Amino acid sequence: xxxxxxxxxxxxxxxxxxxxxxxxxxxxxxxxxxxxxxxxxxxxxxxxxxxxxxxxxxxxxxxxxxxxxxxxxxxxxxxxxxxxxxxxxxxxxxxxxxxxxxxxxxxxxxxxxx
Numbered sequence: 001x002x003x004x005x006x007x008x009x010x011x012x013x014x015x016x017x018x019x020x021x022x023x024x025x026x027x028x029x030x031x032x033x034x035x036x037x038x039x040x041x042x043x044x045x046x047x048x049x050x051x052x053x054x055x056x057x058x059x060x061x062x063x064x065x066x067x068x069x070x071x072x073x074x075x076x077x078x079x080x081x082x083x084x085x086x087x088x089x090x091x092x093x094x095x096x097x098x099x100x101x102x103x104x105x106x107x108x109x110x111x112x113x114x
Contacts, residue, residue: 002051006066006096015054015064027053040089048083053090060090063106067097074113077102081110 010016015026027033028051029041040050040063052064063084072080077095084093084106093104104110 002066003068003096003098005098006051006064009094009096009101010052010064015052022052025055027055037089039087040084046083046087048080048087050084062092062094063090064094064096067095069098071097071099078110078113081106085109 007016007020010026011018014023016022022028027037034041037053037060039046040048040053040060042049048063048065050063051066053060054062054064065080065084072095080095081093081104084090084104085108088106091106093106095102095104
């Protein structure tokens, strides 16, 4: 289950159509090509458990994480960024909160907590 904010952002950016149909290249956990991205979608040890991945020419370019109905705390966001960075699957992590979209460079290590 994804939040309304998550669906609204994916629709506004063209990753899903108004009908709810995914654009070519958008992979969700239940899709037939999702097993090759198991570490991104389902690996509890990794801790990311992404909600979608966009791939262009079979190369993942963006990971999408739905924060749900509540604002995530800084440590949670840092943990998601670190998990995406450690996986090295895609260069960009989108974290979608109820009020904003945060983009993170997955080729750069997350900042250390202060």
